[in-house]
Amino acid sequence: MIELSNIHRDFKVGDQSVHALDNINLSIHPGEYISIMGPSGSGKSTLLNLIGLLDSASKGTYLLNQQDVTVLHEREKAAIRSQTIGFVFQAFHLIPRLTAAENIELPLILAGIAPEQRQPRVQKAISDTGLSDRADHTPDQLSGGQRQRVAIARATIMQPKILLADEPTGNLDQKSGQDVIAILEQLNQQGISLIIVTHDAHIGLRAKRQIQMLDGRIQSDSHLNSNPGTSPGTSPPRQDQANASSHT
Amino acid sequence: MPAAIHDSIHFSWTALRAYPARTLLMLIAMAIGVAAVIILTALGDGARRYIASEFSSLGTNLVLVFPGYSKTSGLGSLAMVNATPRDLTLNDAQALSRNSNIRRIAPMNIGSVNASFGGRSREVPVIGTSHEFLKLRHWQLAQGSFLPVTDLDRATPVCVIGSKIQNELFTAQSPLGQWLRLGERRFRVIGVLATEGRSIGIDVQDIIIIPVASAQQLFNTPSLFRILVEAKNRFAIKPVKQFIIEQLKQRHQGKRDVTVITQDAVLATFDRILSTLTYAVGGIAAISLAVAGILIMNVMLVAVSQRKTEIGLLKALGAPQTQIIHLILFEAMMLSALGAVLGLILGELGCYALRQFFPELPAYAPLWALLASMAVSLLAGLVFSLLPARQAARLDPVLALTGK
Ligand SMILES: Nc1ncnc2c1ncn2[C@@H]1O[C@H](COP(=O)(O)OP(=O)(O)O)[C@@H](O)[C@H]1O
Ligand SMILES: [Mg+2]
Numbered sequence: 001m002i003e004l005s006n007i008h009r010d011f012k013v014g015d016q017s018v019h020a021l022d023n024i025n026l027s028i029h030p031g032e033y034i035s036i037m038g039p040s041g042s043g044k045s046t047l048l049n050l051i052g053l054l055d056s057a058s059k060g061t062y063l064l065n066q067q068d069v070t071v072l073h074e075r076e077k078a079a080i081r082s083q084t085i086g087f088v089f090q091a092f093h094l095i096p097r098l099t100a101a102e103n104i105e106l107p108l109i110l111a112g113i114a115p116e117q118r119q120p121r122v123q124k125a126i127s128d129t130g131l132s133d134r135a136d137h138t139p140d141q142l143s144g145g146q147r148q149r150v151a152i153a154r155a156t157i158m159q160p161k162i163l164l165a166d167e168p169t170g171n172l173d174q175k176s177g178q179d180v181i182a183i184l185e186q187l188n189q190q191g192i193s194l195i196i197v198t199h200d201a202h203i204g205l206r207a208k209r210q211i212q213m214l215d216g217r218i219q220s221d222s223h224l225n226s227n228p229g230t231s232p233g234t235s236p237p238r239q240d241q242a243n244a245s246s247h248t
Numbered sequence: 249m250p251a252a253i254h255d256s257i258h259f260s261w262t263a264l265r266a267y268p269a270r271t272l273l274m275l276i277a278m279a280i281g282v283a284a285v286i287i288l289t290a291l292g293d294g295a296r297r298y299i300a301s302e303f304s305s306l307g308t309n310l311v312l313v314f315p316g317y318s319k320t321s322g323l324g325s326l327a328m329v330n331a332t333p334r335d336l337t338l339n340d341a342q343a344l345s346r347n348s349n350i351r352r353i354a355p356m357n358i359g360s361v362n363a364s365f366g367g368r369s370r371e372v373p374v375i376g377t378s379h380e381f382l383k384l385r386h387w388q389l390a391q392g393s394f395l396p397v398t399d400l401d402r403a404t405p406v407c408v409i410g411s412k413i414q415n416e417l418f419t420a421q422s423p424l425g426q427w428l429r430l431g432e433r434r435f436r437v438i439g440v441l442a443t444e445g446r447s448i449g450i451d452v453q454d455i456i457i458i459p460v461a462s463a464q465q466l467f468n469t470p471s472l473f474r475i476l477v478e479a480k481n482r483f484a485i486k487p488v489k490q491f492i493i494e495q496l497k498q499r500h501q502g503k504r505d506v507t508v509i510t511q512d513a514v515l516a517t518f519d520r521i522l523s524t525l526t527y528a529v530g531g532i533a534a535i536s537l538a539v540a541g542i543l544i545m546n547v548m549l550v551a552v553s554q555r556k557t558e559i560g561l562l563k564a565l566g567a568p569q570t571q572i573i574h575l576i577l578f579e580a581m582m583l584s585a586l587g588a589v590l591g592l593i594l595g596e597l598g599c600y601a602l603r604q605f606f607p608e609l610p611a612y613a614p615l616w617a618l619l620a621s622m623a624v625s626l627l628a629g630l631v632f633s634l635l636p637a638r639q640a641a642r643l644d645p646v647l648a649l650t651g652k
Contacts, residue, residue, distance in 0.1 A: 054564055054645045075568045082566020093561045093649065097266040107565045109255045154565070 001161070001193065002028035002051060007060035009046055009216075020046040022216035024060070028195070030161065033188045034223075035204040036197045038213035044197040045166050047213070051195065052085050052164045053077045082111050086155030086192075088184075090167035092147045094139040094154075100146075101126060101135040104153045111158060125153040129183060145176025152183055156192070163187060165196045169203060181206065260579040263555075264586075270547050271583065274540075278587025278629075279594050281537035282621045286595025288533045289617035290602065292526030294609040299518045301610075303511060307384050309351075310511035311488050313344075313475040313496070317507050334505045335471030336496075338400050338460065343499055344477060347491050349484040354381040354476045355400060357463040363456060364429045365417040372413060374430060374456045376463020384478050387452065392424045392439030395459055403461035407435040412453035414440050430456065431466055485510050530617050534624050540587070541628030548580050548636035552643075559640050560648030569641035576637035577630060584629025588622050595621075 009021035020043045028034065028051075036044045049055040050062070053069060062069050064084075069077065094103045104125050108118040126135050129149040139147055148168060155163060165184060169177030181196075181203055188194040198204050212219040264271045315336045341355040357376035362369055375381075379395040394408055407428060414423050423437040435458060443452045464470060479488040489508050496506050552559065559572060567575075595613060602611040 049646050052564070054649075075570070078563070078566050078568035078571075080566075081564065085566075087564045089649065091557075093557060093564075095558055095561070097262045106562075109259070110562065110565055110567045110571060112252060115254075158566075 001030045001065055002026070003061075003063035004051075005061050005063075007050065007057045007062065009043075009050060009055065010058045019216045021050065021057070024216075024218060026211075026218065026221075028193060030193055031188070031191050032193050032195075032209055033185070033207045034193075034195045034209045034211060035207035036195065036211045036213060037199070037201065037204040038219065040199075042213040043216040044213055046216075048164050048166050048195065048197050051162070052087055053081050054087075082107065083158060084161045086158070086160040086163045088148070088151050088155050088163065088165040088168045090170035092139070092144075092151045092171070094147055094150055096139050099136050099138055100131055100142065100150045103139070103150055104157055107154060107158045121157060125157050129153045143176065144172045145179055148172060148176070148180045149183065152180070152187075156187060160192065162193045162195070165194070167197055167199065169198065169200060177203070256575065256578045257582065259575065260582045263551075263579055264583060267551070267554075270551070274544060274547050274583050275587045275590055277540040277543045278537070278584050278625055279591035281533070281540045282588050282591025282625055283594035283598055284533040284536050285530050285617055285621040285624075286592065286613040287598040287602070287611075289526050289530040290595075290599040290611040290613040291609075292522060292529050293614045293617070294602070294611035296519060296522035296526065297610045297612075298608060299522065300515060303515050303518065305386070306511060307386060307476070307478060308511075309479040309482055309485055310384075311477040311479060311485060311492060312509045312511070313477065313492055314507040314509070315471065315474075315505070317505050334500050334503070336475060336506065337470060337472065338464075340496060340499060341472065341475050342400055343495055344475065344492055347488065349480050349488045349491065350477055351480050352380040352384045352476075352478040354378050354384050355460045355472050356381070356474050356476055357460055357467060357469070358473045359463065359467045361431045361456075361466060363413065363417065365423075365426065368417050369429075370416070372430075372456050373450065373454065374458060374463060374466070376458050376460040376466070378460055381457070381476070384476055388442040390440045390442035391422075392437070394439050395457065396438075398459070401461050402459065403465050404459050405433065405435045405462060406438045406459065408439040408441060408457040409437055410441050410451070410453040410455045411444070412451070413456060428456075430458070433462070433466060435462070482512070485512060526614070526617075530620070534621070537621065537624045537628050540584075540625070541632040544580055544584060544629055545632035545635060548576065548633045549639065551579075552576065552636045552640040556643060556648045557651050559643050560645045560650075563643075563645035564649065572641040573637040576640050577633055580629045580633030580636075581626060584625045587629075588625040591621070591625070592618065 004024050004026040007021055007024040007026075008019065011018040011020055022043075024047060036047065038044055046055065050057060053064075057070060060070075064080065069080065072080070095106070098106070101122055105118055105122045108121065126132055129152060131146060131149055131153070134142060134146055139150070142150065148171075152168075163184065168180055168184065172180060177200070184194055184196065185206070196203065196207065204210055209221070209223040211221050313336065315334070338355060341353060344350065345353050354377045359374050359376075360371055361374045363372040363374075364370075377395070378400055379397050382389070382394045389408070390411065392408070395406065396404060398404060407430070409423060409428070417423075417428070418426065423440060426437050427434045428437055429435075441452060441455075441457075458466070460472070477488060477492065479485045489510055492508050493504065493506070497504050500506075562572060562575070599611045599613055602609065
């Protein structure tokens with residue numbers, strides 16, 4: 001479904017060039033559950049934004065459902081974001097003046113869906129995420145965990161194929177973080193492709209496929225390690241480290 | 249599509265409500281601009297209508313004949329000093345009456361005389377004219393009758409008085425049939441005027457009307473102040489004017505020495521001057537709308553930078569650039585529309601207040617000014633938010649989401 005080949009992403013800072021992504025090759029299939037880990041600044045968010053078409057590569061090709069998206073126009077990329085990709089952010093990014101229900105409804109409005117079709121979908125999303133008694137609350141009346149649940153409901157209301165979560169538990173306490181991860185995993189079980197960027201090894205190791213990044217490169221990919229035949233060029237030195245950290 | 253508009257309204261409305269201070273500031277700026285246009289044009293147009301009605305109250309289809317004529321208006325006064333114009337006489341007035349395009353003729357003399365009755369007396373403006381004057385001026389009688397139908401040169405000692413004269417000189421008793429002293433002569437009161445108000449500087453309640461021949465004796469002059477002529481209809485005005493000029497030229501040995509003004513020409517001139525004035529004043533007031541537009545631009549620029557993460561989010565949720573532009577434009581348009589409506593209310597209240605303070609002035613804003621001020625404010629809102637909208641649309645979503 002997602003095919004990244006030789007992806008580079010350079011940022012110009014003054015006259016210096018920062019290689020946020022350095023020759024990324026990655027193939028993701030429908031329904032996968034992937035965690036991306038690595039130190040701060042290793043390019044995790046950049047990779048996620050690129051997959052989500054919020055950012056574009058400086059070099060390389062990106063095929064999304066066999067379609068080369070690097071050549072698409074802004075409007076076409078926006079349409080793909082609307083229809084097939086959902087984002088969950090560390091900072092929730094709820095619109096403070098809208099209620100929980102209205103925040104969840106927003107993608108439907110932007111997609112031009114008629115109000116009478118929107119309401120049942122919003123109602124279902126609210127009850128699915130356990131927010132029924134919070135529907136008319138504004139974000140400042142919600143706890144962190146509730147806010148992130150609203151954000152997840154908003155990210156999935158258009159029934160996207162891909163859900164991208166950048167440190168979704170970064171601003172949450174342990175308990176709410178676990179709740180949020182449980183909801184995301186449940187969505188994955190229902191078939192959505194889930195990619196979580198996280199610092200938290202506990203969370204990262206829950207994923208069926210774990211990717212380690214360092215300095216803009218994929219340091220290890222558990223998927224490739226368990227199927228060494230598919231990509232003989234990649235060495236698996238970080239695998240042990242990842243396993244080791246699971247015991248901490 | 250209606251659903252989309254409803255959603256845009258809701259979204260923009262919550263945005264406007266979320267920043268009450270800036271919204272209020274903008275609304276006030278826009279409202280003041282619109283109110284200024286409305287009030288100033290109402291003043292200008294009110295003045296125009298006031299003068300028009302004053303002139304119309306003179307009568308209908310009037311042609312006014314004055315003694316004296318100057319070819320060049322600039323040297324007019326000089327020419328008149330040198331040429332000592334020949335007087336207009338009663339015979340001139342009589343000569344004019346023989347034309348089928350003319351409905352009525354009233355020669356007119358005017359002066360000021362001491363009027364006394366019983367022990368009371370005072371200085372009163374006196375008009376000498378003929379029986380046709382009443383109908384020509386559209387005046388009404390309260391009691392008695394107007395000047396009798398006689399030859400113009402008959403100096404009948406009768407008079408018609410204004411209601412104020414009646415109240416002051418006759419107090420409680422009926423004036424009809426009483427003998428009023430004007431200067432050295434006595435006149436019998438045969439009627440009282442009902443008409444009230446002012447008409448080109450004359451207080452209708454405070455005059456005495458006598459036959460023109462009597463006035464000439466009283467003022468000791470053979471000449472007329474002017475001749476009022478009423479044309480049969482609107483189309484007869486021009487031929488009547490031509491007829492008067494020709495006729496009087498013949499009678500005055502081929503010299504053109506009268507000035508003939510038609511009421512419609514005077515009206516048109518005033519109308520033109522005051523309309524121009526109104527447009528100019530309205531235009532100047534519209535500048536304040538443009539200023540409000542620039543304010544909108546600044547406020548929307550601030551709004552865009554304040555709401556960067558929101559715009560980044562909308563993009564992440566799949567809003568294309570055009571949709572972002574539409575949302576920002578819609579918000580600005582809604583703001584200016586609200587401001588315009590507020591200004592409309594403010595302006596109409598201002599006009600109402602003006603009419604309360606100056607009851608003679610019909611201070612109603614013309615329709616074009618209402619429509620134009622609405623249109624200009626919406627246009628200003630649109631034009632001046634294009635730049636902020638484009639800026640918002642071009643934000644890099646990743647940077648915008650981090651608030652950079
Ligand atoms: N817009 C940008 N401009 C310049 N440098 C950037 C920008 N975005 C990311 N970077 C740089 O790219 C590298 C990767 O960043 P990021 O993907 O955010 O890392 P991570 O999410 O793993 O912490 C970092 O060195 C960061 O400084
Ligand atoms: Mg990051």
